Amino acid sequence: MPLLPSAFNPPAWLRNPHLQSVVAASPLRAARARRRLREVPARHDPLVLDVGGGVRLQGVASLPEDRAPRALALLLHGWEGSAESSYMQLTAARLLRDGFAVFRLDFRDHGDSHHLNEGLFHSNRLDEVIGAARAVSGRWPTLPLVAAGYSLGGNFALRLGLHAPAAGLPLRRVAAVCPLLDPARTMDAMEAGPAFYMRHFEHKWRQSLARKRALFPQAHAFGDDVLRLPMRALTAWMVAHNTGFPHLDAYFDGYSVASDRLQALPVPVDVLMAEDDPVIPADEFHRIAGYPNVTLELAPHGGHCGFIEAMTLDGYAERWVAAKLAAAVGAGT
Numbered sequence: 001m002p003l004l005p006s007a008f009n010p011p012a013w014l015r016n017p018h019l020q021s022v023v024a025a026s027p028l029r030a031a032r033a034r035r036r037l038r039e040v041p042a043r044h045d046p047l048v049l050d051v052g053g054g055v056r057l058q059g060v061a062s063l064p065e066d067r068a069p070r071a072l073a074l075l076l077h078g079w080e081g082s083a084e085s086s087y088m089q090l091t092a093a094r095l096l097r098d099g100f101a102v103f104r105l106d107f108r109d110h111g112d113s114h115h116l117n118e119g120l121f122h123s124n125r126l127d128e129v130i131g132a133a134r135a136v137s138g139r140w141p142t143l144p145l146v147a148a149g150y151s152l153g154g155n156f157a158l159r160l161g162l163h164a165p166a167a168g169l170p171l172r173r174v175a176a177v178c179p180l181l182d183p184a185r186t187m188d189a190m191e192a193g194p195a196f197y198m199r200h201f202e203h204k205w206r207q208s209l210a211r212k213r214a215l216f217p218q219a220h221a222f223g224d225d226v227l228r229l230p231m232r233a234l235t236a237w238m239v240a241h242n243t244g245f246p247h248l249d250a251y252f253d254g255y256s257v258a259s260d261r262l263q264a265l266p267v268p269v270d271v272l273m274a275e276d277d278p279v280i281p282a283d284e285f286h287r288i289a290g291y292p293n294v295t296l297e298l299a300p301h302g303g304h305c306g307f308i309e310a311m312t313l314d315g316y317a318e319r320w321v322a323a324k325l326a327a328a329v330g331a332g333t
Helices: 017-024 027-039 086-097 126-139 152-167 183-192 195-215 231-242 248-255 316-329
Strands: 003-005 042-052 055-064 071-076 100-105 145-150 171-177 269-274 294-299
Touching: 017 027, 027 086, 042 126, 055 086, 055 126, 071 086, 071 126, 071 152, 071 316, 086 100, 086 145, 086 316, 100 126, 126 145, 126 152, 145 152, 145 316, 152 171, 152 269, 171 316, 183 195, 183 231, 183 248, 195 231, 231 248, 269 316
Parallel strands: 003 294, 071 100, 071 145, 145 171, 171 269, 269 294
Antiparallel strands: 042 055, 055 100
16 A cells, blocks of 8 residues: 555644644643533443453443444553543544544553553553453444554554454454554664653653552552663563563564564554654654555654644544544445
């Protein structure tokens, strides 16, 4: 499939990748997202799903009130995000206006879900996301199923596409925004890049681990010395104590979709990436543009999951996701 030019063209003052990334995660944008979602005539129901193996995950099911839904969209957030992240709410609002039912999933230990499972979240828990997709699809079995994800959620969405037929999921299409392809290279890039990105994720993860320890002190008896470890060392500790992987490289390889892994995608996917993404290296995306079931849109600007278009704080990415998923299920009623 071709490498598509991007229609995203922000004004000059919005072309800095760090400004794009920071504004996208700002309180002002979060307030706008909440308002946009409230304006849509829809019902929002928190749900806890049994995803198999005794694991429970939560999320929010949203159904349009002014029409029967024409399809079901599963939305997956980034690492240390949640179903309530601004990009999740804004994308849900767009999809609801287009007549979709939407399920915004919280990964294990994200949002307010730490109490649901004893074990820690890690990025190789794809079976849980497949189980959640199966549970959600089973609630609305007559609706065509599509999925979209941002950052790590984009990585999960791509892996969901790889495994959907074998898992019995009737997944029609995937849309991924700034998806993580190669975890090892992303860690290297974050360590070499501006320190505030690493500090942000370290702070959020430490808070999450401390909350988990307070809820399950017997299972997670690690000390504050562990929480003070820098990102790479903390990840290696987590891998050694909470996964079945022998070392950090094997863990990273477990959820990588780099090299030629996406060449065999059985489900069509659309990918939106910014060349100036300060978190995920963009050069590795040129390889996937030539794969049979991948359509890549590479924008010169956008930062990491930013794509802010103007002072209104509207985002190109949410509009892009809604358009790609709507095209996959045909015209609405």
